[in-house]
Amino acid sequence: MARLSIDRVSKSFGDFRALDDVSLEVRDGEFVAVLGASGCGKTTLLRQIAGFDKLDAGRIFIGDSIVSSQTRHLPPERRRIGIVFQSYALWPHMTVAENVAYGLTVAGIKDPARSRRVDAALNLVELHGFGERRPAMLSGGQRQRVALARCLVTEPSLVLLDEPLANLDVHLRASMEQEFADFHARTGTTMVYVTHDQAEAMALADRIAVMSKGRILQVATPSQLYREPADAVVAAFIGEGMIVPAEVRAVKGDGTCWASLYGYNTRMRCDVSQTLIGKAQACLHAGDLKIAERPDSGLRVRVDRTVYQGGYFRLSVPEPFDTAPGGVIGIDVRGGWIIPSSTPP
Template identity: 45%
Template sequence: MAAVELRGLVKRFGSFVAVDDVSLTIDHGQLVCLLGPSGCGKTTTLRLIAGFLEPTDGEIRVGERVVSSRARTLPPEQRNMSMIFQSYALWPHMTVAENIVYGLRLRKMDRDTIAKKLAAILATTKLEPLAQRYPGELSGGQQQRVALARALIVGPETLLLDEPLSNLDANLREEMRFEIRRLHDEYRYTTVYVTHDQSEAMTTADLIAVMNAGKIDQLGTPEDIYARPESEFVARFIGAANVIKGTARDESHVEFAGATLQVVGAKLTAGQSAPVAIRQHEILLSTQAPTAQQNTIKATVTRQVYLGMNRDYMVETPDGTSLRVTTPTETAVDKGSEVWLTLPPARCRALSR
């Protein structure tokens, strides 16, 4: 195993900058997710790490080796990396066992070594009963486990996963998230995992790098990214937070919709525009005016949807701002009703960017 380090990585396609000065260190045995919407540069970054693309600028190091730079790029086969694609890329004419050991045979390992490694990986990935089946006889989740086993059996320094669960249905995706994390905990390979699905990232990652427009917008643990977003983009993308646009009264108070909000997070400058994030389930909705005035806003219900586990409201504040609020199902308020919103100060996070 070896650490992977990106230093000032840039990739241009003509005038378009797909990856824009990305620097990131992935420690030995760490699983880092590159998370972001389509076109944010995450897959291009992964392909640069794999050696399928050459950087326009910057460099990539694996351990002590420079594997990519403007001067020289090692081809993929010389990087000791395994990559798992969206399509699984299994050989249809080979059995599960033959697919898994294909890389070992290319390396000309002896028969006994191959047999021992195959037995171990089949047990770890729970594929022993399927060893003599062909890919066409397997479910999507089983095919994905075969692709994982084939990648792991060769003992790569680095494991790369490109949207590996995107072709699975919702139930299988949830199951395979935990399977990928279980296998990572067992083998502890240095892993880079690309996804647009925040649930996958939250379940599997040690660290999440949220990408936007070719840059890393924020890097942190799943809890950091969700609970302490630093930018409006991260707040909206992770958990779909409401972002309130108010005016700072001092370093920890914001004027918004005729109310004063006490906030945490970034220190504010009086008189400046102040974006504040709060999750929809953290807002308390009531038909009765609360006694406390601070962090309380009057609003009107413009939409209410029953979702079984909760109710999803859209409300409008006096200044015309729309906020989304989720409540327990017992809280039923009709469209057009006047309500009061309480925004707990500890949940109102001022954004630094």
């Protein structure tokens, strides 16, 4: 196992900057998800780590050694990295055991050492006894586990996963998520897991790097990202955050401030070192809002639409907030976060 350190890496294709000054530290044994919309540069980043492409600027370390820089490029096969792709790319004419053994065969490792390592890898992914089957006789989830075993058998110091569940059914994904989490807990392998699926990243990762347009916007634990987004893009992306204009009136020393939302005064959480008196943006989640007991109190909003969602209702409230009578309710705001780097509207 090894730590991974990405230090100010950039990569362009022609004039298109696919990675723009990306830095990320992954600790030894950590599970980090890279989360971002399709096309934001996730696969490009993995390819840099694996050494399939040369970078334009920056450095990548695995353990204590530099594997990529402008002057050094360690070839992929010498990086001790295991990769699992979205398409598991198993050879249909080979058995499961032969598929898993392939990397060892290429490396010149012979039986009995080879068979012993294949068995151990199949055990790790809980496919003991499946070695003689062909991929066609397995479910999608089992095939993905074979792909994982094939990557693990080479004893990688670091495992990269590029949207490994994207091709699976919804119900299978949930159980595979659990498999990846269990696998990580069992082995303590350092893992970088790329996905566009927020729920998947939240469920699996110790920390999530949120990526957008070739840049990493924030690296934090799932709950920090949700509660304390560093900017408006992260705030809107994670957990359907609502972004509303706010006026900060007073900053307290205890991590809160008094702010006015459309004239309604409330206490919100903030980063006291970065929050100034004046215009700002606030991030609210549904859990921060409560319908006021007295209809004339709280933040007054007009309800446009009410949709039952099973167990709760979703209310749509159009902006600008209407204070005219009829359909108007009061909302108590009990939480919310002042976005630190927000540009005032």
